[in-house]
Amino acid sequence: MRCLGWSSWAQRMLPPRFARPTPSWTRSWGIAVSIEDEYRSVRYGAALSRMDHVGLLRIRGDDALDAVDAVCSGDLWVRDGRMLQTLILDERGQPVADVYVCPDYDACILMVEGMTTEQFSTCLARNADPDLEIALEDLRPEHELISLHGPYAWEVLSKWLTPDIIGLPYLSFYGFDRGTCFRAGKTGEYGYDLVIRSEDAQDARRELLELVRSVGGSEVSLGTLDLCALENGFFSVRNGSVEGLTPVELQLQWRLSARKQFPGSAAIEARRATGISRRLTYFVARDGVNPGDQVRGPDAPVGEVMAAAFSPGIGGVVGTVLLDIPVAYPGIDEFFVPNEGSAQPIRTVSSPLIVNRSLLVNPHHHSYATREDVLNPPMWEGSLP
Numbered sequence: 203m204r205c206l207g208w209s210s211w212a213q214r215m216l217p218p219r220f221a222r223p224t225p226s227w228t229r230s231w232g233i234a235v236s237i238e239d240e241y242r243s244v245r246y247g248a249a250l251s252r253m254d255h256v257g258l259l260r261i262r263g264d265d266a267l268d269a270v271d272a273v274c275s276g277d278l279w280v281r282d283g284r285m286l287q288t289l290i291l292d293e294r295g296q297p298v299a300d301v302y303v304c305p306d307y308d309a310c311i312l313m314v315e316g317m318t319t320e321q322f323s324t325c326l327a328r329n330a331d332p333d334l335e336i337a338l339e340d341l342r343p344e345h346e347l348i349s350l351h352g353p354y355a356w357e358v359l360s361k362w363l364t365p366d367i368i369g370l371p372y373l374s375f376y377g378f379d380r381g382t383c384f385r386a387g388k389t390g391e392y393g394y395d396l397v398i399r400s401e402d403a404q405d406a407r408r409e410l411l412e413l414v415r416s417v418g419g420s421e422v423s424l425g426t427l428d429l430c431a432l433e434n435g436f437f438s439v440r441n442g443s444v445e446g447l448t449p450v451e452l453q454l455q456w457r458l459s460a461r462k463q464f465p466g467s468a469a470i471e472a473r474r475a476t477g478i479s480r481r482l483t484y485f486v487a488r489d490g491v492n493p494g495d496q497v498r499g500p501d502a503p504v505g506e507v508m509a510a511a512f513s514p515g516i517g518g519v520v521g522t523v524l525l526d527i528p529v530a531y532p533g534i535d536e537f538f539v540p541n542e543g544s545a546q547p548i549r550t551v552s553s554p555l556i557v558n559r560s561l562l563v564n565p566h567h568h569s570y571a572t573r574e575d576v577l578n579p580p581m582w583e584g585s586l587p
Contacts, residue, residue, distance in 0.1 A: 240422040241514045244389055244430050245559055245581065247418035247570065248352035250411050251427060257314035258341035258397060259322060265334035266310040270303055272330040273322075275449070275466065277459045282307055285373040285386060289457050290317060290325060291466030295448035295473060300439050302386060304375055311375075313347075313384070313395065316439035329465055345381065346403040348396045348410065351427065353559035354570045355392040358413040359383070367394075368565040380406065389427060390434035390558040417570040429511050433520055435484065435553025442493060442508035442522055448473050451524070452482050480505060481530035484553050487519040487539070488586045490546040495539045497523050497548065504529050504537060515556050516582045523548070535587050547587035556581045 243249040261269055271278045276288035282305045290299040299317035303310060314322060319340045326338065350358055359367045363378060370376065375384040380402045387393015398406045411421060424440075431438050437454055448466075449455055450473050458470060485491075487510075497505040510521030529537075532552040538545040562576050 237423070237426060238514050239420060240426040241429065243414075243419040243422055244351050244391060244426060245515060246353065248350060248355045248358045248414045249419050249422040249426070250407070250414045251349045251351070251422050251424070252407075253347040253349050253395065255315065255424060256347050256395075257312070257317065257319055257322065258345055258347060259312040259314060259319060260306075260309050260339045260341055261312070261336050262309045262339065263334070263336040264308065265331075265336050266308070267305055269326060269330045269334050269336045270310050270312065271462070273325050273465060274301060274303065275459060275464050276457045277461065278303055278305075280305055283374055283376065285375060285384060287373075287457065289449065289454065290314075290322075291448075291464070291470075293466055293469060294446075295450075295466040295469030296444050296446070297437075297439065297449065297452070297454070300437060302384070304384065306375075311341075311382070311397075313386075325465065341397065344400055345397050346400055348398060348403070348407060349387070349427075350392075350394045350396070350410065350414070351387055351389045351422075351430070352391050352417075352419060353563040354417040354419075354573075355394060356565050357417060357570055358410065358419075359394055360565075361413055362410055388434070388436040388438070389430035390436075390554055390556070391430070391560040392563075429513060429520075432509060432511060432522070433513055433515065433553075433555050434558070435555075447482075447524075450474060451478050451480060478527065480524045480526055482508065482522050483525045483530045483532065483550050484555065485521055485523050485537075485548045485550050486516060486555065486584065486586055487521075487546055487548040489519060490541050490544075491519045491521065491539050491548060493521075497525070497537050497539055498545075499529065499537055507539065513555075516584075516586070518586045520555055523550070525550070549584075549587040551584060555584070557583065 273290055274288040275291055280286040286303045288301050288303055289297045290301060292298050300315040302313040323338055356368050370385045372385055375382055381398040384395040386395050428438055428440055432441050448470055449458055491507055491510045493507055493510055495507040496503055505523050505525035508522045508524050510519050513520040532550045535549040538547045557579055568576055
């Protein structure tokens, strides 16, 4: 396996099984980069990614926030310049979109995963008061979304934009001459989403990628970002099927309002009244576990694997399993996935599963050049079954 500009300390901090026999490859501006190298960029340096899968919408008008409130599941108690994570549910109470709501004075910016602009417009027309004075605007293709992630993403952005960026609080945003910077991210590391005007996007990507490479990073794929989100317990509309599941089973009730009606709220109340039989729980395993696999206990089946992926940081498989309520708890190592002629043990765990490097890096005292001075405990402090 190739390592692009990484010091020996980063190699030492990863488990021995970091190198896979047959690595996957993506292409970063003409340079082949393995998934393992991408992962290292996110966890130890900085990573650049195009977020073409995210919808960018703006609702203008005095009633913009009221319109958004009608379709989202959470209470939109958020002031201008700040961001709030919420969901859009279907009538069965199943999550169909993961949404950042960003009030911006007389408008509201939305970053939407899982739903097209047309689908959102239909949902808005169906659920919002038709008398509200609003105008829905699709920010693409006039804008592009670029993201930065990693313990030194702040250093990249401070050189490209302004040193003041290190003071931008999590879940907040501000405008600059070429677009808007959102302090967000779902990898567990420092994260920034940049909405850039299309005419400036190519130059911005080139400049940012040069800076990213100067801190040992690379451009990374959506799959790597999804893996990092999975390790940290972030919900993703791509990490496993939600068919038949509501935020109650998915442990997302903190994104549900208790004071208002919203699409799917009747189904949520019905599910709460009848009770749930299974709940999402995180697990680790050595190998041989895939989405859809049955999970068994000593005497009977107890659940089904929803998401599973190899984690270089852990040296094994990390994922989620939908377990029967009596056993849907972390710290249980009596479960296994039956394979042909063998049984693959799994252990349930709590999220986040790893020690994110960004927790150890202080932008006021550290930099990539002085990374040797940063404490580096093992990324994974647990053990595999």
